[in-house]
Amino acid sequence: MPMIPRIRLYTNVFVVFEGKILLGMKKRGVGEGLYNGFGGKVEPGETPLEAAHRELKEECGIDLPLIHAGRLLFLSAAMPSWAFHIELYRSAPGLSTYTGELAESDEMRPEWFPLSSIPYSQMWSGDKLWLPLVITGEHRFLAREDYDRETDDASKEDSQGQVELKRWWIALEQDPSRTEEKRK
Numbered sequence: 001m002p003m004i005p006r007i008r009l010y011t012n013v014f015v016v017f018e019g020k021i022l023l024g025m026k027k028r029g030v031g032e033g034l035y036n037g038f039g040g041k042v043e044p045g046e047t048p049l050e051a052a053h054r055e056l057k058e059e060c061g062i063d064l065p066l067i068h069a070g071r072l073l074f075l076s077a078a079m080p081s082w083a084f085h086i087e088l089y090r091s092a093p094g095l096s097t098y099t100g101e102l103a104e105s106d107e108m109r110p111e112w113f114p115l116s117s118i119p120y121s122q123m124w125s126g127d128k129l130w131l132p133l134v135i136t137g138e139h140r141f142l143a144r145e146d147y148d149r150e151t152d153d154a155s156k157e158d159s160q161g162q163v164e165l166k167r168w169w170i171a172l173e174q175d176p177s178r179t180e181e182k183r184k
């Protein structure tokens, strides 16, 4: 029987104000050296939305109303015993203020970017596929990504076991409360 991975549930929050987005430079751990939204593991007894608010506050000091933007499921050949499930949130549309003080934490250095210059080359490689959907917020989506070995030739693998995005798909949710159902 093939190995069946166990699910790791995470959250990730993108704060999007008029014309700009708040990203954090990850200073340690998974995704170190990359810009990302703010997030982490959902703790036992917590809903993903509660975890999203908690991680946003812990990692950059602020809080604000959030909406669910989409769901990312990914597999990585570097960690075959896990399937990653990330609940993605964004700030509620039309907002331009938050509570708390924006501050660097030991995990993240927050930085605003104009929407016209999002640093995709310094982000997880799949993010460019769906972050535009998070920003417009018109449709919730389901995204699936498979990160696999860069080469099938095991002798050429480097010691890090580098993986790259090999296959993906994205589907839009039909959500009449957010947008008129156009495809009948």
Ligand SMILES: Nc1nc2c([nH]c(=O)n2[C@H]2C[C@H](O)[C@@H](COP(=O)(O)OP(=O)(O)OP(=O)(O)O)O2)c(=O)[nH]1
Pocket: 010, 011, 012, 029, 030, 031, 036, 037, 038, 039, 040, 041, 042, 074, 084, 086, 124, 125, 126, 127
């Ligand atoms: N945007 C994006 N985020 C990702 C991808 N893969 C991935 O793990 N993440 C996110 C999920 C989490 O928000 C974050 C990793 O969380 P973390 O390093 O803070 O997790 P942790 O186990 O340290 O959790 P915690 O201590 O903060 O609770 O990276 C990806 O492909 N794209």
